[in-house]
Amino acid sequence: MRLAEFLVLLRARWKCAALVWLAVVVVVGAVTWLRTPEYTATAAVVLDVKSPDPIAGVVLPGMTVSSYMGTQLSVVQSERVALRVVQSLGLEQDASLRAAWQEATGGKGSFSSWLVAGLLRKLDATPTRDSNMITISYTAADAERAADVVNAWVRAYIDTTLELRVQPARQYSGFFDAHGKQLREELEQAQARLSSYQRRNGLVATDERVDVENQRLAELSSQLVALQGQADESAGRLRQSTAHPDQMPEVLANPVIGAMTTELARYEAQQRELGTRLGANHPEMRELAGKIAELRRRVTAETRRVAEGIAVNHSVNRERLGQTIAAIDAQRAKLLRLKAQRDEAGVLERDVENARRAYDAVLAKASQASVESHATQTNVSVLKQATPPPTPSSPRTVLNMAVAVIVGVLLALATALMRELRDRRVRTTADVLQGLRQPLLGVLPGHAHRQRRGVEGRGARWAAQIAAGPAHGLRSLPQQEGSHS
Structure with a gap:
């Protein structure tokens, strides 16, 4: 539908459209007027x-x-x-x-x-x-x-x-307080176990004591090395004293043996000198022979005494070496025992430290939760x-009335259009051509104003009769506004 046709339709149905618009506006106005006012507070x-x-x-x-x-x-x-x-x-x-x-x-x-x-x-x-x-x-x-x-x-x-x-x-x-009490008891028990173990084993500072015992073991090891050297040296001198006692440094350096050896050499020189002049049975020769024999015996005895001293020294070195080895073994055993005690004490100390960390963490959480509570x-x-x-x-009166006016206009237009569609009328020349599908012969003079307003009732019947008339041999005349045809 074109705009011109819609305007013709609206002009013909204006009373119905106005009635619908007025009804919508009146109803909305009445509802708005009768509605209880409401207030909205905002924060x-x-x-x-x-x-x-x-x-x-x-x-x-x-x-x-x-x-x-x-x-x-x-x-x-x-x-x-x-x-x-x-x-x-x-x-x-x-x-x-x-x-x-x-x-x-x-x-x-x-x-x-x-x-x-x-x-x-x-x-x-x-x-x-x-x-x-x-x-x-x-x-x-x-x-x-x-x-x-x-x-x-x-x-x-x-x-x-x-x-x-x-x-x-x-x-x-509350949970942290109860759990904190439990952790505190566990910490106290761990500390009690550690203290009891330290008292039982005489531990004050396990690390320092182990360091002292390690130092003592090192000193014993140094003594062992020195004693082994001395024992080897005394063993060599003992073997030399058995094989060649007179060549031993101790024998050669002994002043007593040195004096007796010098004196023996002097007597032997005299014996050789007198032997050229006197016979072996001469009293002086016998006296010299006795002195030489005595000196030799004394040198042998003194050499034996020195060798026995070397043997005793070697025996003492061997004994000291054995004692040092035994002391090292005992020190090692003691050190191993101390390390085992330190390890066990370390476990107890870690238990105490872990219990303390857990207790401190729960205590911090409990303090924070207490502050937050x-x-x-x-x-x-x-x-x-x-x-x-x-x-x-x-209610919003202005808005409601504005909406009512707009909605009323739309409903009025829709009502007029629906009534026209249900009761179709011939209002324009286009309605004759499109609705009746007949050729238009002309428009009678003096009815142009009725065409603009829309032809209803008798006009529609007249247009139908004109359209239904004999069209053979007729020719449509040119149309002008207000002209006859």
Whole structure:
């Protein structure tokens, strides 16, 4: 349908369209006028998610994720917060509300749950885009009541947030206290075992004592090496004393043997000198022979005594060597025993240290949990308190009437179009050509104004008769506005 045809249609059906438009405007106006005014109070809170926790000293990772704001919105609209609002406002003692609950539910269910459901239906909590602010709104028939409910809701939300933080800390504090007592008992038992073991084995500083014993073993090892050298040397001299005692350094260096050897040489020289003049049986020769024999005996005896001294020295060296070896073996056994004691004491010391670290860690956690359990601040701050709104939020008279006018116009146009489609009329020459599918012979003079207004009733029947007439041999004449054909 072209615009010109639609305008002709609307001109013909204007009374119906006007009636529909007027009915829509009147109905919307009446509903708006009769509707009870409602007031919406609004408060705003801001969440600090970037500042470090004052107790832990770090930014909690859960506060930086995108789901944190969604979680807080769920907390705001939770039944737990709503119950706090009901208790703070004393709604459970309101007789009118209890009567309404009796009438609505017949006394079935929980009165508090019914109040909570009613509050949540009129509550709206929305986050501000690209920020950490939450806007809380409540709608009621009384402006003062709406503001009181919103402010109570903000206080209940802050208290619930603090409780959600403090309650786990209190539970953890009790757990850490009980576990800390157990760990302290274990630490005391470990320290008692270590002290008992040290007293039983005479240990004060195991590492220092082991170092002293290691030094003593090193000294004994040095003595063993020296004694082995001395024993080898004394063994060589003992063998020499057995084979060639007169060539021993001790014999050659002995002054007594040296004097007797010198004297023996002098007597032997005299014996050789007198032997050239006197015979062997001469008294002087015999006297010299006796002296020489005595000196030789004495030199042999003295040499034997020196050799016996070397044997005794070798025996002493061997005995000292054996004693040193035995002392080294005993020192080694003692050192191994001390190392075993040190290892066992080290195990006990590690048990004490582990028990102390576990106790210190639990003690630190218990201290932190105790501080958190007494916290009075949250990361939620009130940015805007709710005040009684001066104007109602609904109904919006101007908006409703504007919408009613627009909707009325659309419904009026739709009604006129639907009536035209159900009751089709010939209103223009195009309707004759397209609707009747007959050639148009002409337009009678004096009816041009009726064509513009639309031909109805008799005009339609006349146009049909003209179109149905004999068309053979007729020729359509040129048409001009206001001309005859």
